Amino acid sequence: MDSAASLPFADLLILELASVLAGPQVGQFFAELGATVVKVEPPAGDVTRTWKTPAEPADTDVSAYFSCANWGKQSLVLDLTTAAGRAAVHGLAARADVVLASYKPGDSEKLGVDYATLALLNPQLIYAHLTGYGPDSGRAGYDAVLQAEAGLMYLNAAPGQEPQKMPVAMIDLLAAHQLKEAVLTALYRRARTGQGTLVQVSLLDSALASLANQAATWLVTGHDPRPMGSGHPSIVPYGTVYAAGNGRSLVLAVGADRQFRHLCDALERPAWATEARFQTNDARVAHRAELEALLRQRIGEMDGDALLQTLEALGVPAGAVRTVGEALTRESGQGMLLPAPETGFPGLRTVAFRSPDWPQMEALTPPPHLDEHSGTY
Template sequence: MSFSSSTEAPASALPFADLTILELASVLAGPQVGQFFAELGARVLKVEAPAGDVTRTWKTRAEAPDTDVSAYFSCANWGKHSIVLDLTTPPGRQQVQQLAAQADIVLASYKPGDAEKLGVDYATLRQGNPQLIYAHLTGYGPRTARAGYDAVLQAEAGFMYLNALPGQAPQKMPVAMIDLLAAHQLKQGLLTALYHRARRGEGALLQVSLLDSALASLANQAATWLVTGRDPQPLGSGHPSIVPYGTVYKAGNGRSLVLAVGADRQFRHLCQALARPEWAQEARFQTNEARVTHRAALESLLQARIAEVDGDELLSALEQLGVPAGAVRTVGEALAAESGQPMLLPAGEAPFQGLRTVAFRSSAWSVAPVLSPPPHLGEHTDRAIAGQE
């Protein structure tokens, strides 16, 4: 390809500097994977229909109406080249097939059957590129022609049922959690396929569904049903098998905080910090098993006592005693904190910062890339077409 790297770092410094990704995906899961590769040096060519990725129009009331880069779009599209092609036309199909012939990976998020209609399915594209790795994201798998929407999947996979206080209405997670879980599955599959291709020289078709990704992430909640035959019940932010863990308490100075007490030793230290050491000696609270049994009584005592103390002073004392606890922060507070700064992308040419999708570090590279800002619709179309000549 004739495109330059999406970063200002030396190409050799990043692990995927020699990869080209063709992104035929929209909304969140697929584009999150595209940005992941861009952050690690890959060239990511985002193909959009003439109307653009729908998330360009998903704006909050606080956003400017006269831009095609919404906050939602920007969360998954740093470091990419935007190319507008109409795949319903023969020229558009021909151009995308030529791009795919030079790509290492294709990211697609079409409903089953739609990619074939547009001539961008795996069987078609691999004819011009036998080593192509094609990642196809669907809502419910390759045999169910039903569109996948995060909110619906949160409901159908059990997440909303569990995300509620006892007796209250189920709640959707405040982010598109199922999309993000599917993105992680997609990344794992692609890294596995790249390893396989490096060893065998073979491309691959990867298929990831939102439903499978959601079910795979139920973890201990799924195991509870599989082991006991009983459905886990809503507990708000509480934990079904650890107490006190996750419940929100409000301290006397207005500070909201959570505890994550997973060991009996930690509970004894909590009681010490609250000046109630006798609680740790009561038979109904001495062990985690006993605390789970007497959850309501313990929670009532903790709520009343924590309401009497200064929350910031309590958090400081708990940190010194090694008791896991934290303040409930806003998103802005979390990102503005010193601990949040390494996860922010420098603004560079953009009027705002971005959020990294890569949350790991490696001794194999040390350069923090400065990605190009989320592209305007069709910003790189002419260069893409010229690059095929």
């Protein structure tokens, strides 16, 4: 990295009053792009410090979960139920550019850290408030519940099987992206007008906005999309997992008839591409079951790794089903890792874009211990 000053947000001060995942993810995003991020924690700390798997050491307050969203920050413990704690936060807010908050509606007012209060101290302040169900609902938002209520869990099931939540807190991550977009929009507006603002994001709205083609199916046809496992409702073969003869599991993403013809060539079954029931995507969707049965049988007879190489050479979208460890240790995954400090473990970047006009943050301070930066502010 040339210097921190050359990063896009090197002059920003972010005050993070948010906890768990969505808000902290946004905080790390800004830290990776050069901002100073002060994470204000209650005396007990962010609850994710205690969310540990059995394999993690017990003698640290930095859990794997906490580390996924808190690199590059400074930790400051303030008790907002006390006058001294509120005064300290008010002092920080008076010179901050952005506040990230994730209080239930009404709680920030009780603690004296709501937008109306802080904007009086700093009219240029951008206050980004994340809630579960919007500013008019006091209901707390939890990712697993939102996955269920927004229709995502219903869809994430094989036919006849129980609905499943996704293995990461996907609604929190989608809400984090919405919150970033809101803050960036507000920063752009402030650059033109000099005015701060309140931006509000809910987990529910973020989840519903992500339904995309599945929502459009219901809106256009009036018919609810059906659970299909990893298959695609309007493209075949797309998303289904196939077990190859050597034990390799793989996925196809064939979105064009030309790609299907090349797939048939790779499978040494070129006649399939000329059959009326498989010749077009519409026909393949109509004859999904027959085609899937043929593909399962034929791929099960082949070496999956050799097949993947052939498909790549032919331009057929396909990939191996890999573990998390395999994905991160491959050469293609190395660029998304934050280097480990002298003692500790590497981190995962939240910033997945690049530009030749600013350097990539090569190193970031590790997730802070609770109240590690007491006395700094």
